[in-house]
Amino acid sequence: MKNAANARKPENPARPPCNIVVAGLGGQGVLTATDIIAEVALRAGLDVKKSEIKGMSQRGGSVTCDVRFGAHIHSPMVPVGEADFLLALESSQLEPTRHLLRPGGLTIEPSAIDADKLPQKKMLNVALLGALSAHLPMAEEEWLAAIGDAFAPKFLEENRRAFLLGRAAQEKSPHASPA
Amino acid sequence: MHDEKRMLLSGDEAIALAAWHTGVALGTGYPGTPSTEILENFSKLGGSAQWSPNEKVALEVGIGAAFGGARAMVTMKHVGLNVASDPLFTVAYTGVTGALVIVSADDPGMHSSQNEQDNRHYAVAAGVPMLEPSDSQEAYDFMRAAVEISERWNIPVLLRATTRVCHSYTVVRPQAERETPKAAHFARDLKGRVMVPAYARPAHRRLRQKLAEIAAWNETCPLNQAVPGGKALGIIASGISFMHAREAAPEAALLKLGFTHPLPLRKIQEFAAGVERCLVIEEGDPYLVEAIRAAGISVGGKPEMYRFGELDVARVRRILREDTSPEPAPPPGKPPQLCDACSYRIVFDALHRLNCIVAGDIGCYTLGALKPYEAMDSCVCMGASVGVGLGLRRVLPPEQACRVVSVIGDSTFIHSGISGLVEMAYNPPPGGHVVIILDNSTTAMTGHQEHPGTGRNLRHEPAGKLVLEDMARACGIRRVQVIEPRAGSDAFEHALSGALKSRQLAVLIARRPCVLIAKDLKEYEKRCQCQETGEPCPAAV
Numbered sequence: 001m002k003n004a005a006n007a008r009k010p011e012n013p014a015r016p017p018c019n020i021v022v023a024g025l026g027g028q029g030v031l032t033a034t035d036i037i038a039e040v041a042l043r044a045g046l047d048v049k050k051s052e053i054k055g056m057s058q059r060g061g062s063v064t065c066d067v068r069f070g071a072h073i074h075s076p077m078v079p080v081g082e083a084d085f086l087l088a089l090e091s092s093q094l095e096p097t098r099h100l101l102r103p104g105g106l107t108i109e110p111s112a113i114d115a116d117k118l119p120q121k122k123m124l125n126v127a128l129l130g131a132l133s134a135h136l137p138m139a140e141e142e143w144l145a146a147i148g149d150a151f152a153p154k155f156l157e158e159n160r161r162a163f164l165l166g167r168a169a170q171e172k173s174p175h176a177s178p179a
Numbered sequence: 180m181h182d183e184k185r186m187l188l189s190g191d192e193a194i195a196l197a198a199w200h201t202g203v204a205l206g207t208g209y210p211g212t213p214s215t216e217i218l219e220n221f222s223k224l225g226g227s228a229q230w231s232p233n234e235k236v237a238l239e240v241g242i243g244a245a246f247g248g249a250r251a252m253v254t255m256k257h258v259g260l261n262v263a264s265d266p267l268f269t270v271a272y273t274g275v276t277g278a279l280v281i282v283s284a285d286d287p288g289m290h291s292s293q294n295e296q297d298n299r300h301y302a303v304a305a306g307v308p309m310l311e312p313s314d315s316q317e318a319y320d321f322m323r324a325a326v327e328i329s330e331r332w333n334i335p336v337l338l339r340a341t342t343r344v345c346h347s348y349t350v351v352r353p354q355a356e357r358e359t360p361k362a363a364h365f366a367r368d369l370k371g372r373v374m375v376p377a378y379a380r381p382a383h384r385r386l387r388q389k390l391a392e393i394a395a396w397n398e399t400c401p402l403n404q405a406v407p408g409g410k411a412l413g414i415i416a417s418g419i420s421f422m423h424a425r426e427a428a429p430e431a432a433l434l435k436l437g438f439t440h441p442l443p444l445r446k447i448q449e450f451a452a453g454v455e456r457c458l459v460i461e462e463g464d465p466y467l468v469e470a471i472r473a474a475g476i477s478v479g480g481k482p483e484m485y486r487f488g489e490l491d492v493a494r495v496r497r498i499l500r501e502d503t504s505p506e507p508a509p510p511p512g513k514p515p516q517l518c519d520a521c522s523y524r525i526v527f528d529a530l531h532r533l534n535c536i537v538a539g540d541i542g543c544y545t546l547g548a549l550k551p552y553e554a555m556d557s558c559v560c561m562g563a564s565v566g567v568g569l570g571l572r573r574v575l576p577p578e579q580a581c582r583v584v585s586v587i588g589d590s591t592f593i594h595s596g597i598s599g600l601v602e603m604a605y606n607p608p609p610g611g612h613v614v615i616i617l618d619n620s621t622t623a624m625t626g627h628q629e630h631p632g633t634g635r636n637l638r639h640e641p642a643g644k645l646v647l648e649d650m651a652r653a654c655g656i657r658r659v660q661v662i663e664p665r666a667g668s669d670a671f672e673h674a675l676s677g678a679l680k681s682r683q684l685a686v687l688i689a690r691r692p693c694v695l696i697a698k699d700l701k702e703y704e705k706r707c708q709c710q711e712t713g714e715p716c717p718a719a720v
Contacts, residue, residue, distance in 0.1 A: 025513060038348060042187045049314075050187070050348040053290050062512025074426040076314070076347035076419075079492040080509075096512040 017070030019078040020132070023097040024089030026060045029125035032150055033087065034065040036129055039146040040138050041069035051076040064097055085135065087128055108132055108170070117165055119158035126159050130166025140167070188351045190344040193315040194254075194282060195220035196353060197322035202360040204249035204277075205229075207237040209594065210625035211256030212291040213345035214284035218254055219628075222637055230628055230637050233561070233594040234259035238266045238281065245275035245335070246372060249363040250326055257285040257298045258560065262595065264301065270335050271305045272382035273372045274389070277363070278329035278336075280322065281307075285341045287462045288489035291624075293541065293558065295488075297463035302337045302440035303470075306386050308393055309337040309440035310402060311418040315349040321437060323354065324402060332389050337440075341462065343419045343489065394441035403443055405450060408432035412499075413454030415447060415471070415478065417461060420490050424460045427495040439467065444474045451476050460498060462490045517546050522691040523617055525664035526586070527552035529672035533679070535584045536575075538568035540596070542588035543624045543693075544617050561591050565599025565614055572608035581679060585614045590622040590630040593645060597654070603684055604655030611682040613675070614656075616647055619693040620700070627696050639699075641707045651686040658685040665691075 020037055024030040031052055038050040052065040066078040083100045088109045101107065113127045126147060133143050147159050188196065194217050198206060206221045206228040208214065222228035231237035234255040241253035255263060260283045267281065283301070286292040302309035310325050312318040318340060325336040370378045397403070412431040416424045421435045434450040436442070451457040451471075458479040459468040468480035481498045484506075490498075497506070517524055527547040530537055531554040539545060539555035540563060548555035557567050568585030575583065587596045596616075603612055622628040629635045634644030651659045658678060664671040671689060678685035692700055 026515065038187055042185070042350065047350060048187055048348070051343060052346055052348075053342070060513070060518065061515030064512075073349075074422045075492050076343055076349065076422065077491050079426075081493075093512070096510040099507075099510065 017068045017073050018085075018136070019083045019102075020067045020085045020087060021064055021078050021083045021097060021100045022067070022087045022089070023062070023064045023093040024125075025093065026063050028063075028089045029122070030063045030065050030089060033089065033125040033129055034067050036126075036143070036146045036150050037067045037132070038069070039149070040142050041067070043142055043146065044069075044138050046070060047073045049073045049076040062093060062096060064093075064100075085132060087132055089125055089128065106135065112169055113166055114169070119161050120155075123155075123159060123162035126162040127166035130163035130168075131170040132166075133163070134167050134170035184352055186351045186353065187348050188315045188319075189216065189346055189348050190312065190315050190318040190340055191216035191284075191346070192220045193318040193351050194252075194322045194338070194340070195224060195226070196351070197319045198252045198280075198326075199224040199226050200353065200355075200357050201323050201326045202250055202358045203252045203280075203326070204360070204363065205241065205244045206252045206254065207231050207240045208254035208282075209234045209237055209259055209262075210590075210622050210628040211259050211284070212625055213286060213340075213342045214254045214256045214259070214282060215625045215628065216345075217252075217282060217284075218637065221252070228637050230622075230630060232631055234263040235265060238263040238270075241279055241281070242266060242270050242273075242275070242335075244363075245277045245279035245329075246273075247363045247365055248277045248361060250278040250280075250330075250360050252280050252282065252322075254282040255284070256292065257283055257296055258292060258294065259283075260298055260301055261296075262561070264305070267301065267307070267335070268305045269374050269379075271307050272374060272379055272386055274333040274382075274385070275329065275335060276333065276366065276368075277360070278326045280325040280329060280336050280338055282322075282338045282340065284345050285339060285463070287341055290342055293560065295463065297466060298337075298339055299439065299466045300464065302339070303466075305337075306390055307335050307337050307440070308332075308390075308438070309339055310437060311339050311439050312344055312437070313418050313421045313435070314344065314347070315351045317437065318344060319351050319353060321402065328393070332393060334386075334389055334393075339418075339439075341419055347419075390441050394443070397438050397441060397443040398445050400438050400443065402437035403446060404435045404437070406433040406435060410453070411455050413450060413457045415450065415457065415459045415467065417467065420460045420462050420495070423490050423492045423495045426492045428499055436467070442467075442470055442474075444471070444476070447471055448474070448476050451478055458499070460490070460495055514549060515546060516549065517543065518694055520694040522619070522664040522689065522694075523547065524552075525666060525668075525671055526615060526617060526689050527554040529675050530554040530584060530586070532672065533676060534582060535675075535679075536571060536579060536582050538564045538571060538583065538585045540564035540585075540587040540591050541624075542591055542617075542622075543619075544586065544588055547586070555586070562587070562595025562599060564591075565596050566602060568614070569599070569603055569606070569608060569612060572610060572612050577610060580608065580610050581682070583612065584675070584679070585612070587614065587616055588623075589616060589618040589620065589632045589647065590628075592616050592647065593631050597650060600651060600654040600656065600686070607684055611684050613678045613685045613687065614651075615675070616651075616686060616688045618647060618688050618690040620690075621693050621696050623693045623695070627693065627699070635703055635707070639703045639706070647688055648686075651688075656684050656686045658683045659688070660685070661688045661690055663691050664689050 241251040244251035417436040564585040631645040636642040
């Protein structure tokens with residue numbers, strides 16, 4: 001468990017929940033990325049809540065998705081100014097969502113990933129999950145298992161590479177982009 | 180490690196699973212955010228589910244199933260219940276033999292709706308019991324409870340959820356296996372179900388008697404729960420507001436109301452008496468606070484500014500400290516828009532260029548009101564474009580009237596535009612009128628559901644097909660044209676301009692499948708051919 005010192009320990013009931021907001025544009029894989037985070041937390045035996053807005057937002061507009069996990073979660077929405085992590089799949093979506101981040105919270109954005117090394121352009125969301133994973137206590141295998149379940153088997157190897165690319169990038173510079 | 184019985188489900192998925200487990204024989208509805216996924220998931224689980232042309236028909240089919248002794252579920256978004264309200268008010272009188280659960284998915288904050296009406300008022304107005312889940316576990320448990328209550332009192336039950344319950348994923352531990360309900364069987368009950376005045380009068384009395392019994396039962400009903408806390412502050416909440424309140428005021432005592440009509444007023448009275456300050460935290464209209472105060476119980480409510488939009492933890496904290504200072508506006512995001520390759524762009528281009536006055540409707544194409552087109556002048560409710568256009572044509576001076584056009588989508592037209600077309604043929608404006616039906620062969624906005632015009636059912640299997648041009652002609656419209664809007668072609672604009680100049684009653688059908696379903700359509704069509712020929716299906720993977 002690397003970088004555990006950085007991460008909240010959601011197993012401890014006295015600790016507040018871990019709050020993550022994923023932001024992007026419709027069609028970029030915001031919902032899938034959030035699904036994977038929620039699935040990993042569920043597999044870790046934690047209480048999890050995830051909130052998403054569909055409908056009009058599908059048509060290329062801004063999409064944000066909240067996921068929270070810990071010993072016990074009440075509201076499914078991350079309160080404004082309380083997100084520990086803001087994962088932006090599109091750099092233009094940082095400004096409209098930055099207010100959601102708590103002081104000292106971490107933004108993880110596309111610039112954290114070397115796009116040239118991505119197996120496929122559309123795997124940016126998986127690479128960013130890799131970057132996020134470096135700050136969370138859940139094991140690498142759990143992430144890879146959840147990612148494997150979320151996509152067609154033929155993309156497994158490429159997704160694994162994308163995930164590890166993001167994870168390695170953050171492990172080198174865990175404070176790449178503090179808020 | 181991975182406990183199979185611990186599932187992360189959306190509220191919609193949880194309602195579907197409960198319906199499946201409780202042996203619901205038929206699920207009906209019309210797509211509408213945030214309710215759509217209930218029937219889709221019920222169908223995937225193996226349940227018998229179908230899209231109706233609109234919510235009124237869906238409820239009527241559900242009533243029939245429940246008259247026949249079966250368990251039925253009818254799903255819709257909040258505004259759908261307006262459409263279905265006619266049968267609702269009278270099925271409350273007749274009651275049901277099996278079970279009838281009506282799921283209303285409200286959209287506070289209007290994420291994808293034209294209003295934020297609070298459908299809790301319908302439970303009171305129609306006189307039906309109402310349950311309000313606050314997460315997916317409760318969505319599951321309350322759906323099962325709704326079936327039981329409906330059968331026990333032979334009364335339709337309203338299960339009222341909201342966007343943050345329907346579209347939030349929370350952990351669910353489902354209960355025991357599938358139940359096998361009693362077989363459907365018709366037993367005649369003429370006086371109970373034929374609502375002529377002589378039979379309806381006693382039926383109304385029976386309804387009020389049932390509600391009185393249910394209110395008494397609700398006083399000890401486990402669907403309402405007290406969460407112990409300090410004496411200084413007590414909070415009464417229901418639905419998602421409970422979750423926000425629990426987080427915003429962890430030290431407070433809470434009375435969580437799950438069964439919110441008829442209210443357990445004695446229980447509320449006792450709770451309020453046991454705390455120094457008692458506050459009702461509710462999203463939307465002041466439904467609970469007014470009902471509780473009307474019963475003579477002194478409770479605080481929220482300032483009027485919090486009637487608008489959703490509640491969240493931050494807003495509940497503000498309510499608790501009676502903060503009415505202006506709220507910070509969230510930074511603007513990128514608004515949605517018509518897809519790049521959407522054929523509707525060509526239609527709105529033409530409407531914009533011809534300077535039309537456009538009575539619009541509900542769907543993706545409502546985005547035609549935004550820049551760069553701004554080619555829509557009204558959007559009221561499903562189907563309204565036709566009537567609103569006709570009304571404008573009736574009163575406007577000729578130089579304006581001749582530019583009025585109604586624009587409606589295929590699914591919306593079938594939902595409630597057909598009767599508008601009948602009106603158009605029956606009461607034609609002197610200068611004629613033009614209705615454009617945007618036919619993209621799907622219910623796109625809600626996530627591409629089938630409808631009677633696609634010729635496929637909820638499972639995307641072949642079904643009877645309503646041919647829009649035949650329908651228009653049958654209504655009495657003579658000038659009916661089908662045009663495929665194509666980039667680089669002025670055929671559509673030409674047809675529109677011609678129809679406007681003709682001063683006739685005209686229906687233009689702009690037909691081209693939604694670009695987002697092109698791939699799916701090919702598969703459905705292959706599947707359909709195989710079913711006709713009986714050959715093994717290459718599309719079935």
